[in-house]
Amino acid sequence: MTLAMTPQTEYTGGRTFFKHMGVDNILQMDVGHATFRPGSVRHGGHRVTSGTRYVLGAFLLLEDHVEHVRRLKNRGSELRTSRRLHEAINHFQWALALNPRCTTCLKDWAEILLSQKDYAQAEQKIQSALEMLEGLDSDALFTLGLILSEQGKDEESIAIYKRSIELNAEDAELCYNLGIKLGEIGDTRGELSLYKRATEIDPKMGGAWINMGITLAEAGDLESAEPMFLKAIECCDDVKTKGMMNLAVLLHKKANNLAANGDLNGAKMANNAAAKLVDNAKPLLNAKMAIGGLSPEDAMFAKQSKPLRVQIHRLCGQILAGQGDLVGCENEFRTASERFGDIPGIWDALARVLDLQGKSEEANQARQKLTEIRNSQ
Missing domain, CATH: 1.25.40.10 (Tetratricopeptide repeat domain)
Known part of the structure; x- marks a missing residue:
């Protein structure tokens, strides 16, 4: 049952969708109105475009009737969540033996098979569910889209995602996945x-x-x-380092563009912001690495961190030299040599700026260090 808790004057849109209602499939329910239906009737909340709508949902169970299929399905879902996948599949099989039309069992089973990369069996299960659901279940279509995508069937997966979005345009993950597929085809x-x-x-x-x-x-x-x-x-933390490193790359590129166009002050600000992002991202990446939690993308950024930071040091030194601040340029390359002393280009740049200041002895020491590094590589 569903009980409407909010007057219709307090929101726009809303109402309740019932697949078999007829015209528009939408039922208006003012505060205090309720609907009762068998659990198998396809229904859902219709989109609220403004305001807030509250409803109270409830299930009425018969005391003398045990719903074995529902209990087996629910237990299977619990086992799946705890990664006891073989036991979960057993429960879905037992439920389907009692009721071969348990589409939620088929959908959950298909998702397990997808995680195990058994795409053929996963597709068979989800297609069986969709046949019983008349192809009108957005979740099942989304899963089918994933299965097809994992097999490299891009055109088919895009078509399925679009069908799913027609049924449920409010699914953020669905929109995200379809966006990825469209990007892959240009x-x-x-x-x-x-x-x-x-x-x-x-x-x-x-x-x-x-x-x-x-x-x-x-x-x-x-x-x-x-x-x-x-x-x-x-x-969120899951994408924080990815955002920081991507933004650092963007700002460094922006700084290069500004410097090339003669805006040294703007270039310095953008480059310094990039430096701060890389320096702040590094301890976050190190912490993930310490607990073995680096994703492939984080591993890529961890590898990228050093060369990007060296490029930022180099550009900063060039900007300072262009502004006539040779002392600042020297300090920048000295800092870089302390942090990344194995990079030949840093010692070469340091020697050059020392030469410009007439510090020949220190410049020769920098060149000697440069020679030692090149000979050791």
Whole structure:
């Protein structure tokens, strides 16, 4: 049953969807109104466009009737959550032996098979569920889209994702996944629109903010990409380092562009911001590494951190030299040599700026260090 708890004057949209209601499939329920139905009737909340709507949902169970299939399915889901997958599959099999039309069992089983990369069996299970659901279940279509995507069947997976989105345009993860697939086939406009939709549904979806930033940056729109990475950094720890490193790369590129166009002050500010991001990301990456928690992407950023920081030092020194601040330039390269003493280019740059200041003896010492490093490599 569903009981409406809010007067209709306090929200716009809303109402309750019933698949078999007829015209519009939408039932208006003012405060105090309730609906009762068999559990198998397909229904759901319709979108609220403004205000807030509260409903109270309840289930009525018959005291003298044990729902074995429901209990087996629920227990299977619990076992799946605790990663006891073989036991979970047994429970879904037992439930389906009692009721071969238990679509939720088939969907959960398909998701387990997907995680085990048994794509053929996973697709068979989810297709069976969709046949019984008349192809009108967005969750099952989403799972099918994942299965097809993992097999490299891009065109088929995109078509399935689009069918799913027609049924449920409020699924942030669905919009995000479809955006990725459209990006892979070069539909940048469609890709960006779906990432935008995903973040409107779930503003904390860091992956969508990251992908928007990357797509915009690759298209050369650095100004629009920058706030996307800032949004990602604010979202959650899972994507924080990814956002920081992507933004550092963007700001360093921006600094290079500004320097090339003669805006040394702007270049210095952008480059310093990039330096701060890399320095702040490094301990976060080290902490993940210490507990063995580096994802493949984090591992890539950990590897990228040093060469990027060296490039930032080098650009900073060049900017300072261009501004006539040779002392500042020297200090920058000395700091770089202390942090990354195995990089030949740093000692070469330090020797050059020392020469410009007439510090020949110190310049020769820097060149000697440069020779030692090159001979050891």
